[in-house]
Amino acid sequence: MLDSWLFVGILIFVAIGFPAVPILVAYFIGPKRPNPIKKETYECGIETVGETWVQFKVQYYIYALVFLIFDVETVFLFPWAVAFDQLPLFAVVEGIIFIIILVGGLVYAWNRGILEWK
Amino acid sequence: MGFFSDPISFLADWLTALMTNAGWPEGLINVIITFLGVFVVANFGMLFVIFLIWLERKLAARMQDRLGPNRVGPYGLMQTIADIVKLFTKEDTTPEGADKVVFNLAPIMAVLSVLLIWAVIPFAEGWIGTDLNVGVLYIVAVGSIGIVATLIAGWSSNNKFALLGAFRTVAQLVSYEVPMVLSLLIPVLLAGNMTNIPGLGVESGMGLGSIVRAQHNWYSIFFLMAPLAALIFFISSIAEVGRTPFDLLEAESEIVAGFHIEYSGAKFAMIFAAEFLHAFTISVLTMTIFFGGWQGPGDSIPLVGWAWFMVKSLIVYFLVAWVRTTLPRIRIDHMLNYNWKFLTPLALVLLISTALVDRIVVDAVDISMTQGQIVRTLSHLAANLLIAWATIAILRRRQAARPTRQPVASPRPVARPPEPETTADAPAA
Numbered sequence: 001m002l003d004s005w006l007f008v009g010i011l012i013f014v015a016i017g018f019p020a021v022p023i024l025v026a027y028f029i030g031p032k033r034p035n036p037i038k039k040e041t042y043e044c045g046i047e048t049v050g051e052t053w054v055q056f057k058v059q060y061y062i063y064a065l066v067f068l069i070f071d072v073e074t075v076f077l078f079p080w081a082v083a084f085d086q087l088p089l090f091a092v093v094e095g096i097i098f099i100i101i102l103v104g105g106l107v108y109a110w111n112r113g114i115l116e117w118k
Numbered sequence: 119m120g121f122f123s124d125p126i127s128f129l130a131d132w133l134t135a136l137m138t139n140a141g142w143p144e145g146l147i148n149v150i151i152t153f154l155g156v157f158v159v160a161n162f163g164m165l166f167v168i169f170l171i172w173l174e175r176k177l178a179a180r181m182q183d184r185l186g187p188n189r190v191g192p193y194g195l196m197q198t199i200a201d202i203v204k205l206f207t208k209e210d211t212t213p214e215g216a217d218k219v220v221f222n223l224a225p226i227m228a229v230l231s232v233l234l235i236w237a238v239i240p241f242a243e244g245w246i247g248t249d250l251n252v253g254v255l256y257i258v259a260v261g262s263i264g265i266v267a268t269l270i271a272g273w274s275s276n277n278k279f280a281l282l283g284a285f286r287t288v289a290q291l292v293s294y295e296v297p298m299v300l301s302l303l304i305p306v307l308l309a310g311n312m313t314n315i316p317g318l319g320v321e322s323g324m325g326l327g328s329i330v331r332a333q334h335n336w337y338s339i340f341f342l343m344a345p346l347a348a349l350i351f352f353i354s355s356i357a358e359v360g361r362t363p364f365d366l367l368e369a370e371s372e373i374v375a376g377f378h379i380e381y382s383g384a385k386f387a388m389i390f391a392a393e394f395l396h397a398f399t400i401s402v403l404t405m406t407i408f409f410g411g412w413q414g415p416g417d418s419i420p421l422v423g424w425a426w427f428m429v430k431s432l433i434v435y436f437l438v439a440w441v442r443t444t445l446p447r448i449r450i451d452h453m454l455n456y457n458w459k460f461l462t463p464l465a466l467v468l469l470i471s472t473a474l475v476d477r478i479v480v481d482a483v484d485i486s487m488t489q490g491q492i493v494r495t496l497s498h499l500a501a502n503l504l505i506a507w508a509t510i511a512i513l514r515r516r517q518a519a520r521p522t523r524q525p526v527a528s529p530r531p532v533a534r535p536p537e538p539e540t541t542a543d544a545p546a547a
Contacts, residue, residue, distance in 0.1 A: 003148070004248045004249065004250055004251075005248070005250070006148070006149070006152050006248075007152050007155065007156060007237055007247045007248035008234070008237050008247075008248060008250070008256075010149075010152055010153050010156045011156045011159070011160065011233065011234060011236075011237050011247070012230070012234065014153075014156050014157065014160045014233075015160060015229065015230045015233035015234055016226060016230055018160055018164055018229060018233065019225055019226045019228075019229035019230070019388040019391075019392075020226050022206070022384050022387070022388070023210075023222070023225065023226070023384045023385055023388065025206070025384070026205075026206045026207075026208075026210060026383050026384030027210055027384075029206065029207065030206070030207055030208055030209050030210050030383055030384075031207075031208075031209045032209060032210075033209065034209075034211070036214075038211055039211065039212070039213060039214045040213065040214060041213045041214065041215070041275075041276055041277045041380070042213070042277060042279070042374070042379055042380060043277070043278065043279070044374070048277075048278070052215075052276050052277060052278055052281055053273075053276075053281070056281075056285055057285070059289075060285045060288045060289050061288075063288065063289050063292065063293055063454065064288050064292055066458070067292045067293060067295065067296060070296045070462070071295065071296065071299065074296070074299045074300060074303065075255075077303055077469075078254075078255055078303065078306065078324065081303050081306040081307040081310050081323060082306060082310045082322060082323040082324050083310065084307050084310035084311045084323065084473075084476070084477075085310060085311045085312070085313050085314045085480075087477070089477050089478070089481070092473050092474065092477045095473060096470050096473060096474065099466060099469060099470055100470075102466065103463070103466055106458075106462065106463065106466075109458075110458075110459065115454070115455070115458045115459060116451075117450060117451035117454050117455070
């Protein structure tokens with residue numbers, strides 16, 4: 001069991017090294033002539049106005065919240081799908097009721113107008 | 119096992135024997151062989167990107183009636199290598215006020231998330247990094263690292279365009295994760311119901327090797343059993359990669375380059391490479407999960423299986439490139455409505471119907487026999503067609519109920535200079 005994860009464990013280091021090494025190499029071989037204008041934030045050729053990290057539209061946050069609910073519930077559905085060959089019809093119907101509760105959440109969000117981009 | 123039919127296993131066996139004879143400890147040999155395997159898989163990914171970028175540019179050029187790269191090397195094949203050399207000798211700039219640690223971490227995480235997926239992809243019989251029994255869940259998990267990479271790249275750049283790109287990431291990538299995961303549940307469920315068939319080698323519904331082996335024949339490929347799920351997976355994966363028509367997070371004409379606007383040189387190259395490799399990875403995943411993976415005539419020889427793997431993946435990749443060059447970018451509210459009001463409900467309905475149909479059919483017929491399997495495939499296909507028909511009917515009805523756009527009654531006000539007052543001076547007719 002642990003043996004099959006050895007590949008992933010080594011791959012994590014290799015997959016970090018693959019992009020990190022070229023970035024480091026480029027850092028050493030590339031030219032370095034910084035000046036204040038070059039280091040400015042890009043904004044269509046004009047100077048930036050005000051702070052960047054400002055308040056943002058709350059809609060983005062609400063979508064993230066709806067996602068969270070769905071994602072947590074789909075994680076519960078994976079074991080149900082994997083063990084499908086051992087499930088009697090009764091357990092399958094139970095799983096479907098769980099999905100219908102999920103649909104209820106979607107219908108509620110839809111009715112409340114959360115899914116409208118305003 | 120001859121060298122020409124299965125070079126990878128041959129070399130691995132040979133090296134293991136060599137090191138065992140030299141008296142090295144078994145654990146060390148295991149680690150070394152695994153490391154070599156990792157190296158081969160990671161190199162395959164990163165080097166294949168060079169070819170993919172050329173292929174994509176050439177395909178896009180031909181579809182837009184251009185020639186594409188054709189100067190550097192034969193057919194412009196060396197163009198990408200020339201680009202890499204150029205990018206590496208560029209100055210690496212970091213904008214003033216950027217969060218340096220996070221800014222440098224983002225391109226590394228982008229590549230990391232895509233390369234990690236390749237650990238569980240089966241290239242051919244026995245050619246798989248590691249056949250995890252939680253393969254599909256693992257893909258979803260490491261795929262999410264890419265979303266975080268996009269988000270932190272946009273946030274740390276201290277640039278408003280980049281921040282807007284990061285916001286759109288939250289709205290888009292996170293939303294399309296839901297139908298993607300739901301449509302992945304369907305093949306998991308179908309394979310999970312085949313684990314008790316002897317001699318098939320399906321161990322766990324979530325392992326990618328098992329999913330491939332479950333599609334052991336033309337009548338049992340999951341595309342025939344779940345065509346709608348395959349379509350939902352394909353569409354939401356394109357959205358996950360952030361390609362046209364879902365390239366809102368790097369929309370050139372709106373927010374310049376979106377989340378990677380401040381990246382230059384090698385870091386930009388890494389973000390770019392990760393995006394192209396991700397596009398190929400979703401083609402591979404679509405092909406593996408829904409089109410039978412490496413299976414095809416003569417697949418008992420791993421090299422032939424690998425050839426099938428490449429051919430099928432490149433066909434799906436061609437589709438991805440085709441979609442990219444054909445469709446325009448969609449508006450953000452359309453994009454979100456399409457996900458939450460169309461793909462997600464459809465995926466949920468499909469999941470319910472697949473679960474019910476599969477339980478009833480598998481209880482009724484013996485799916486270890488060919489006839490049973492064909493009955494199973496046909497009933498799933500019928501259920502899918504029924505749902506597709508119902509979906510289209512509902513959409514038609516909603517379209518009819520929607521008020522049609524009225525033609526503009528009066529000419530729209532247009533800003534133009536005031537007309538010279540000639541009427542007063544004009545001679546009366």
